[in-house]
Structure formats: C-alpha cells, structure tokens
Amino acid sequence: MPTPERTSLPDIVRVAGELLESEGLQGLTMQAVAERVGVRAPSLYKRLRNREELLALVQDAAVQDLGMRLDAVVREPDQDPRCALGELARTARQFAHERPAGFRLIFAPGAEGRLNPSSLAAASASVVRVAGQLAGDQHALEAARTVTAWINGFVSMELAGAFHLGGDVNQAFEFGIARLTEAIARPGE
Amino acid sequence: MPTPERTSLPDIVRVAGELLESEGLQGLTMQAVAERVGVRAPSLYKRLRNREELLALVQDAAVQDLGMRLDAVVREPDQDPRCALGELARTARQFAHERPAGFRLIFAPGAEGRLNPSSLAAASASVVRVAGQLAGDQHALEAARTVTAWINGFVSMELAGAFHLGGDVNQAFEFGIARLTEAIARPGE
DNA sequence: ACCTGAACACCGTTCAAGT
DNA sequence: ACCTGAACACCGTTCAAGT
Numbered sequence: 001m002p003t004p005e006r007t008s009l010p011d012i013v014r015v016a017g018e019l020l021e022s023e024g025l026q027g028l029t030m031q032a033v034a035e036r037v038g039v040r041a042p043s044l045y046k047r048l049r050n051r052e053e054l055l056a057l058v059q060d061a062a063v064q065d066l067g068m069r070l071d072a073v074v075r076e077p078d079q080d081p082r083c084a085l086g087e088l089a090r091t092a093r094q095f096a097h098e099r100p101a102g103f104r105l106i107f108a109p110g111a112e113g114r115l116n117p118s119s120l121a122a123a124s125a126s127v128v129r130v131a132g133q134l135a136g137d138q139h140a141l142e143a144a145r146t147v148t149a150w151i152n153g154f155v156s157m158e159l160a161g162a163f164h165l166g167g168d169v170n171q172a173f174e175f176g177i178a179r180l181t182e183a184i185a186r187p188g189e
Numbered sequence: 190m191p192t193p194e195r196t197s198l199p200d201i202v203r204v205a206g207e208l209l210e211s212e213g214l215q216g217l218t219m220q221a222v223a224e225r226v227g228v229r230a231p232s233l234y235k236r237l238r239n240r241e242e243l244l245a246l247v248q249d250a251a252v253q254d255l256g257m258r259l260d261a262v263v264r265e266p267d268q269d270p271r272c273a274l275g276e277l278a279r280t281a282r283q284f285a286h287e288r289p290a291g292f293r294l295i296f297a298p299g300a301e302g303r304l305n306p307s308s309l310a311a312a313s314a315s316v317v318r319v320a321g322q323l324a325g326d327q328h329a330l331e332a333a334r335t336v337t338a339w340i341n342g343f344v345s346m347e348l349a350g351a352f353h354l355g356g357d358v359n360q361a362f363e364f365g366i367a368r369l370t371e372a373i374a375r376p377g378e
Numbered sequence: 379a380c381c382t383g384a385a386c387a388c389c390g391t392t393c394a395a396g397t
Numbered sequence: 398a399c400c401t402g403a404a405c406a407c408c409g410t411t412c413a414a415g416t
Contacts, residue, residue, distance in 0.1 A: 003380040003416060025299070030409060042410075043381055051409065107342075108297030109349050110214070120351065139364075141356055145346075146339070146365045153296075153342025154334070160298050162309065167330055175328075176335045183372035192397060192399040219390060231391075232400055240390065382415075389408080396401070 007037040009047045013057045020058060020101045030054075055105070056114040062102035063116070066095050067123030074126040081133040082185070086177045088127055089151050093173065096155040104159065107152045124148065134185045143184040150180055196226040198236045202246045209247060209290045219243075244294070245303040251291035252305070255284050256312030263315040270322040271374070275366050277316055278340050282362065285344040293348065296341045313337065323374045332373040339369055 015036045020028045030051055034041040048054050073087045096103035109115065127148055132140030154176060163169050204225045209217045219240055223230040237243050262276045285292035298304065316337055321329030343365060352358050 040382060108345060142361050142364045145361050146368060149342035149346055150339040153338035156297060157338055157341060172331050172334050175331045179335060179372040183368040229401060
C-alpha cells in the first residue's frame with residue numbers, strides 16, 4: 001500500500017545545504033536533516049545511500065551555483081578580458097563569503113575526491129574562456145589553473161583567518177588579481 | 190598514590206599525526222589514539238581537553254615541521270631569489286605529497302580558526318623574506334600572500350583530484366611558479 | 379512504496395572508584 | 398597522580414513491521 005511522499009531528494013539536498021551553512025559540517029547530521037524535511041532519519045536512506053552521498057550532492061549543488069554565477073559574469077557584452085578576469089575572481093570570493101561552508105566543501109573536500117567532473121567542467125568554463133583570451137588558447141588551461149588555484153588559496157586562507165594579522169585583505173586581493181592578470185597575459189594582449 | 194605515566198603529550202600528538210595520515214581525519218579517534226599509546230581513551234583527557242584540542246596540536250606540529258623545511262631551503266648560501274622562491278614552492282608541494290592529511294589540516298581547517306599565530310608567523314617567515322627580496326620590502330607581505338595563496342590553492346586542488354583531467358600537473362606547477370615569480374618581481378630586480 | 383520504532387555498533391566525554 | 402570500567406548522550410545505519 002503506497003504511502004504519500006513527505007519529502008524529495010531536492011528538498012533534502014536544499015535543507016542539507018542550509019544546515020551546512022548554519023550549523024557547520026558537523027552539525028549536518030542525518031537526524032537534523034530528517035527533522036527539517038519532516039521525516040525520521042531512516043527514511044532518508046530510501047533516497048540516498050549514506051551521509052557521504054548526501055555531502056556529494058550538496059557539494060555538487062554548490063559547484064553548479066557557483067558556475068552559474070560565473071557564467072553570468074562572462075555573459076556581459078563586450079568586455080575587456082582583464083576586467084572580466086577580475087570580476088570572475090570577485091564573484092568567486094563573494095560566493096565564498098555568502099556560503100563559506102559550501103565553498104570549503106567544494107575546494108577542500110574530505111579524503112576522497114568526490115566532485116562530479118561534468119559539473120566541475122561547467123563551472124570552470126568561464127575561467128578557461130577568459131584565461132584563453134588573455135594567455136592564448138594554447139595556454140588557456142594552464143593559465144586558468146593558475147588563476148583558479150590562486151583564488152581558491154586566497155579565499156581559503158581568508159576564511160581560515162590566516163590573514164587576520166595586519167594588512168588590508170581587500171587590497172591584497174586586488175593586488176593579487178592585478179599581478180596574476182599581468183602574469184598570464186601574453187605580451188600582445 | 191602515584192601511578193607511573195604510560196604515555197606523554199608529545200607521544201599522543203605524534204601518534205595522532207601518524208594516524209591522521211594512515212586512517213584519515215575520521216579515523217583519528219580518541220580510542221584509536223589511546224590504544225596506540227597504550228592507555229584507555231578516558232586517560233587522554235588528563236593531558237588534553239578534547240579531540241578538538243588534539244587536532245589543534247597535530248595541526249601546529251605540522252605547521253612547525255613545514256616551517257623548518259622551508260627555513261632549510263632559505264638557509265642555503267648565496268641564492269638567487271627567483272630560484273629560492275621556486276624551491277620554497279616545490280618544498281611545500283613535496284610536504285603536501287608526503288603528508289597530505291597534515292597539509293589539509295593546515296590549509297583547510299574545520300569551521301574555527303585554530304592555527305597558532307606564532308607558529309604560523311615562523312612558518313611564513315621564509316616566504317616573506319624571499320618575496321621581499323623580489324617585490325621590495327613595501328610589498329613583501331602582499332607578495333608573500335599571493336605566492337602562498339597560489340601554492341595552497343594549487344596543491345589543494347591537486348590533492349582533491351581536480352587536475353585529473355588532462356595536462357601535465359608538474360608542468361602546470363612550474364608554469365605557475367614562473368609566472369608568479371615574474372608577477373611579483375619589481376622591474377629592477 | 380514509503381515511513382517508522384527498535385536495535386546495533388561506534389564515538390566523545392564524564393565520573394566515581396581503583397592503585 | 399594517573400588509570401580504569403561503567404555509563405551517558407549522540408550519531409550513522411539496518412531491518413522488520415506497519416500502512
């Protein structure tokens with residue numbers, strides 16, 4: 001005899017994402033998620049295998065959200081690639097400030113590499129495109145990796161409080177953007 | 190009536206660090222540590238407050254170890270600052286390959302910023318010095334942060350498997366070093 | 379077909395009792 | 398002074414029983 005569904009997988013993932021931000025990774029328990037979607041913990045296992053899979057889904061949702069924001073930046077008409085690169089970096093940083101736990105889940109995952117490759121590729125497309133405009137298509141991937149690594153590292157350290165000892169963090173970010181942009185741009189561009 | 194000590198705090202921290210690498214963060218349980226040092230779990234609480242404090246001690250030990258390795262690089266006589274910066278970067282990356290879990294604990298800590306400021310300062314001293322030689326003393330801190338952020342970001346992504354899709358990772362690392370070095374060096378130097 | 383209570387293994391932590 | 402077993406609260410997960 002069928003029972004009406006009281007929740008759904010998207011519902012669960014959304015609630016888990018909210019819980020991640022409000023309570024932290026260790027506050028994201030199966031019981032807390034279950035309570036907020038209106039079922040008991042065992043029912044969650046009808047829709048996902050275990051907590052690890054739930055974390056992977058939350059991570060993937062965050063990657064897709066970030067990717068969409070970056071896409072929107074690049075979609076602006078007639079942009080200078082230098083400006084676009086700066087805007088991409090600032091957008092990623094802003095995302096990290098709004099959803100620090102989600103950002104950490106993307107860029108500092110646990111032991112195993114979850115991270116859906118297709119979502120990752122979609123999220124990096126904008127950066128690769130702009131990096132290619134600056135560095136030339138042959139170096140697009142390397143240049144994009146250099147920039148992505150720097151953004152990730154800078155923001156991770158910022159979130160970890162490693163920059164709390166003196167100096168203007170915004171200024172350091174702009175310094176890094178400017179230097180990085182010149183570093184990857186080929187002389188002609 | 191005194192009981193002989195069967196372990197010590199340095200012992201506990203060392204074992205916890207080994208366990209972190211071999212079993213991962215979630216394998217680093219109080220019970221596993223206790224078993225390996227030869228006591229029962231409750232005895233650990235005579236020497237530390239809780240698991241979080243143990244993690245902080247393991248993290249600090251890793252920071253100090255990394256800092257000593259970086260110091261050793263800079264201690265080499267009459268070096269070109271460009272070469273020194275590259276060697277610092279490669280040394281940090283090698284540390285991450287040898288002790289990936291320890292590296293992650295340093296650069297991608299949990300929610301709260303533990304991280305002992307004085308250990309952190311000691312570990313960054315070498316990078317700040319070389320960065321200052323390249324960028325000038327006024328920009329030493331910003332330049333060091335730019336480089337540190339990039340190294341952290343690059344290696345974190347490498348450990349997370351984000352680079353597994355094509356391209357030579359070593360080559361990308363050298364590409365990044367070269368570009369970063371030129372990016373922070375002032376024209377004269 | 380989905381939901382539930384009960385149960386199990388495991389973990390961090392506390393505490394009274396041992397020596 | 399340090400160590401221990403017992404206990405508590407909590408968590409992830411399984412499963413038989415409900416509808």
